[in-house]
Amino acid sequence: MIAGTTGAAQVYAAEPAKAAASGVLLSGIDTQYADKSVKPQEDFYRHVNGTWMKTAQIPSDRSSAGAFMDLREAVVPRLHAIIEGLAKNKNAADSDAQKISDLYSSFMDTKNIETQGLKPLQADFAKVDSLTDKKQLPAFMAWVNRISVTAPYDIQVHQDNKDSTKYVLDIGQSGLGLPDRDYYLKDDDAKLKNIRVAYLKHIETMLSMAGDKEAVKNAAAILAFETELAKVQWTKVELRDPVKAYNKIELSKLADLMPGYDWDAYLNSLGVTGKISYLIVAQPSYLTSMNSILQATPLDTIKAYFRWHVLSSAAGQLPKQFSEESFAFFGKTLRGVPEQEIRWKRGVRLVDAGMGESLGKLYVAKYFPADSKARMEKLVANLLLAYQKSIDTLDWMSPETKKEAQAKLSTFMPKIGYPNKWKDYSALQITKGDAVANLRAIRSFAAQTELNKLGKPIDREEWGMTPQTVNAYYNPEMNEIVFPAAILQPPFFNPKADDAVNYGGIGAVIGHEISHGFDDQGSQYDGAGNLRDWWTKADHEKFAAKTAALVKQYNAFSPVPGYNVNGELTLGENIADNSGLAIAYKAYRLSLGGKPAPVIGGLTGEQRFFTGFGQVWRGKMREQEAIVRIKTDPHSPGEFRANGSLRNMTPFYESFGVKAGDKMYLPTSERVSIW
Known part of the structure; x- marks a missing residue:
C-alpha cells in the first residue's frame, strides 16, 4: 500500500500519555531519537536514530x-539483585543458591585475593614446569583443553554434521592471544601493527610481575610462536565452509595427520577413550603444520607460552595489579575502553558465565511474563507461515528443491524464553573464598559437561544460550530457532505496542534466524541436521549470483576510514538480515487479515514496520572495537544492517517514496531479493 509516502514519514507525533494505561496500543517507536532534519530517503538509519547518534555517549x-x-x-542490575538476595538467605549447603552466592562473594573478596597473590596458580605453574620432554605435550594439552586455557588447538563436542543422531568430538585451530591472524601478519596496517607491539609489551609486563626474570626474552619468543601459528591458520572466510571443515578421521589415522604425536595419550587424558572411534578435524592442514611448529620450537618457549596463558586466563581473579594490567591491554588498548567495569558487574558476569541457567531460572520467574511468551509463539507461527507461502513463489528455486525446503521448514523447532529442562549443577564444586579455584571449577565443569555427552543420545531440550542473554540463534544441527527471554523487550518486542513495530523488530529477528536455515551455510544442512546437498546445481548458481551482488554491496561499506566491511565474512548474516526483513514484512501483512493498518503517531503500518526495524540497529562503538569486529565478527555494523537491508526492499521504497537520485535508492536491477 502506498499511502502518506512523502510527508507522513517525517511526522513523529507524541505517544498519547495515557495510551498504555487505557489499553490503547502505542506505536512502539522511540520518537525522541529521530532526526527530522534527515530525510528517510537519504539516510533512513539516521532519520530514525540521528538524534541518539548525536547525543548518546x-x-x-x-x-x-x-x-x-x-x-x-x-x-x-537485575541479576545483581537476584544474587544479592540469595546472599541474604539461609541456603542449603551445596544448593545452587549457595553456590551462586559463594562464587560471587569469592570474586568480590578483594582483600583475600590480594593476600593470596599468585599462590592459587602455583600448582598450575608447577604442572607447566614439570614438562621435560615434548612427548609429554599430548597429555598436557588435554589438561589445558579441559581447563579452557588457550592452547594451539581446541576441542568442541557437538552433533556429527553428517550423522546428527550422534555427538562427536571436533578439534580445531586455536592458540592466539590476539583476536585474529591479521593482527600478527598485517605489517602494512599501522593500527594492527601497533596493537601487536603493545601485546608484546603486555606479555612482558605480566610475566615480569609474576616473577619471570627473563620476561623480555620469553615475551618475544611467545609472540614469535603465536605468529607462526597465525601463519598456518585458516582465515575467517575459509572457516565459513562447513563442508571444507568436516574431515572425519578414524583414530587409527590420526598419526598420519600429526606424525609422532601421541594421540592415545591425549585421548586417555581427556577421558574419552572408548567413547569415540573417530574425530572431526576442522582444519587438517593447520594441525599438520602446527605439529611441525611444535617440533621446531624449543621446549622452554612452549613452557613460557603456557605459563603466559595460564596467567592471562586467570587475570580477573588475581590481585589488582594483574587485573588492571590485563584490562589496560585487552580493554583499553585493544578495544578502546577507557575504564574498567565496576567489580560487582564483573562478578555478576562471572556467575552468569558459570551458572547461567540456574541464575536464569530465577530471572524468568521475575521478569518474563507468560503473555510475552504466548505473543511470541504467535509471531513465530506467522513468520513460519510467511516462509511457507514464500517458498512456493521463489523465482530462483526449482520445484524439487522447494519440496525439500518445505520439508525442512516443517521440522523447525522454535524455543522461546527459557528451556523446559534446566541444567544440573550438582557436580559443580564451588569453594568459598577461593576465586581462582572457582574460575577453574566452572571452566572444568563446562568442559566435562560437554565431554559427558559423548556416546549418549542427543539432548534436544538443551539450550546454547541462557534466558537472560540478549540475543537469538539458529542451530543447523538441531534445526532449531532460539529466542531467550531477555531479547523480548523494547525496542525488539513491546507488548504494549501495535504489531507493526514488533514485526519490524523481533519479527525481523525471528525471520533472520529462520533464514539461516536457507543461507549459504544453513542451506547445506537438511531438516534432520545433516550436511547434505539438497539443492539442484541451477539453484546453487542462481543463489550464488544473488549473494555475489550482496557481497559487492557490503564490501563498499566503510565503518572506519580504511577498513571496509568484509562482504564474504558477513555474507550469512547479511543474507539473514535481507531475508528476515522481507519475510517479517510478509508476515505483518498476513497478520492484518486484509484489513488496513491504523495510522499511529503520524505513520502508516508499513512505515512503523520499517521504522521498528531501523531502530533496533541503533548503536555506536569505539574505533578500536570496530576494527576488532571488522576482523572477527560475521555481522555487519548496525548502520549497514539497517540501511543495507532496506535499500534492497522494494516495499520500503513504496512506503517512503524513495526515488532515483535519493541516497537510499538502488536501481531495481541491483536490488537483491532472496525471499
Whole structure:
C-alpha cells in the first residue's frame, strides 16, 4: 500500500500519555531519537536514530552502546539483585543458591585475593614446569583443553554434521592471544601493527610481575610462536565452509595427520577413550603444520607460552595489579575502553558465565511474563507461515528443491524464553573464598559437561544460550530457532505496542534466524541436521549470483576510514538480515487479515514496520572495537544492517517514496531479493 509516502514519514507525533494505561496500543517507536532534519530517503538509519547518534555517549566502561548493549546492561542490575538476595538467605549447603552466592562473594573478596597473590596458580605453574620432554605435550594439552586455557588447538563436542543422531568430538585451530591472524601478519596496517607491539609489551609486563626474570626474552619468543601459528591458520572466510571443515578421521589415522604425536595419550587424558572411534578435524592442514611448529620450537618457549596463558586466563581473579594490567591491554588498548567495569558487574558476569541457567531460572520467574511468551509463539507461527507461502513463489528455486525446503521448514523447532529442562549443577564444586579455584571449577565443569555427552543420545531440550542473554540463534544441527527471554523487550518486542513495530523488530529477528536455515551455510544442512546437498546445481548458481551482488554491496561499506566491511565474512548474516526483513514484512501483512493498518503517531503500518526495524540497529562503538569486529565478527555494523537491508526492499521504497537520485535508492536491477 502506498499511502502518506512523502510527508507522513517525517511526522513523529507524541505517544498519547495515557495510551498504555487505557489499553490503547502505542506505536512502539522511540520518537525522541529521530532526526527530522534527515530525510528517510537519504539516510533512513539516521532519520530514525540521528538524534541518539548525536547525543548518546558510550559509557566509559564499554566499547559500544546501542539497542543491544543497552538491553544487556539493563539485565545486569537485575541479576545483581537476584544474587544479592540469595546472599541474604539461609541456603542449603551445596544448593545452587549457595553456590551462586559463594562464587560471587569469592570474586568480590578483594582483600583475600590480594593476600593470596599468585599462590592459587602455583600448582598450575608447577604442572607447566614439570614438562621435560615434548612427548609429554599430548597429555598436557588435554589438561589445558579441559581447563579452557588457550592452547594451539581446541576441542568442541557437538552433533556429527553428517550423522546428527550422534555427538562427536571436533578439534580445531586455536592458540592466539590476539583476536585474529591479521593482527600478527598485517605489517602494512599501522593500527594492527601497533596493537601487536603493545601485546608484546603486555606479555612482558605480566610475566615480569609474576616473577619471570627473563620476561623480555620469553615475551618475544611467545609472540614469535603465536605468529607462526597465525601463519598456518585458516582465515575467517575459509572457516565459513562447513563442508571444507568436516574431515572425519578414524583414530587409527590420526598419526598420519600429526606424525609422532601421541594421540592415545591425549585421548586417555581427556577421558574419552572408548567413547569415540573417530574425530572431526576442522582444519587438517593447520594441525599438520602446527605439529611441525611444535617440533621446531624449543621446549622452554612452549613452557613460557603456557605459563603466559595460564596467567592471562586467570587475570580477573588475581590481585589488582594483574587485573588492571590485563584490562589496560585487552580493554583499553585493544578495544578502546577507557575504564574498567565496576567489580560487582564483573562478578555478576562471572556467575552468569558459570551458572547461567540456574541464575536464569530465577530471572524468568521475575521478569518474563507468560503473555510475552504466548505473543511470541504467535509471531513465530506467522513468520513460519510467511516462509511457507514464500517458498512456493521463489523465482530462483526449482520445484524439487522447494519440496525439500518445505520439508525442512516443517521440522523447525522454535524455543522461546527459557528451556523446559534446566541444567544440573550438582557436580559443580564451588569453594568459598577461593576465586581462582572457582574460575577453574566452572571452566572444568563446562568442559566435562560437554565431554559427558559423548556416546549418549542427543539432548534436544538443551539450550546454547541462557534466558537472560540478549540475543537469538539458529542451530543447523538441531534445526532449531532460539529466542531467550531477555531479547523480548523494547525496542525488539513491546507488548504494549501495535504489531507493526514488533514485526519490524523481533519479527525481523525471528525471520533472520529462520533464514539461516536457507543461507549459504544453513542451506547445506537438511531438516534432520545433516550436511547434505539438497539443492539442484541451477539453484546453487542462481543463489550464488544473488549473494555475489550482496557481497559487492557490503564490501563498499566503510565503518572506519580504511577498513571496509568484509562482504564474504558477513555474507550469512547479511543474507539473514535481507531475508528476515522481507519475510517479517510478509508476515505483518498476513497478520492484518486484509484489513488496513491504523495510522499511529503520524505513520502508516508499513512505515512503523520499517521504522521498528531501523531502530533496533541503533548503536555506536569505539574505533578500536570496530576494527576488532571488522576482523572477527560475521555481522555487519548496525548502520549497514539497517540501511543495507532496506535499500534492497522494494516495499520500503513504496512506503517512503524513495526515488532515483535519493541516497537510499538502488536501481531495481541491483536490488537483491532472496525471499
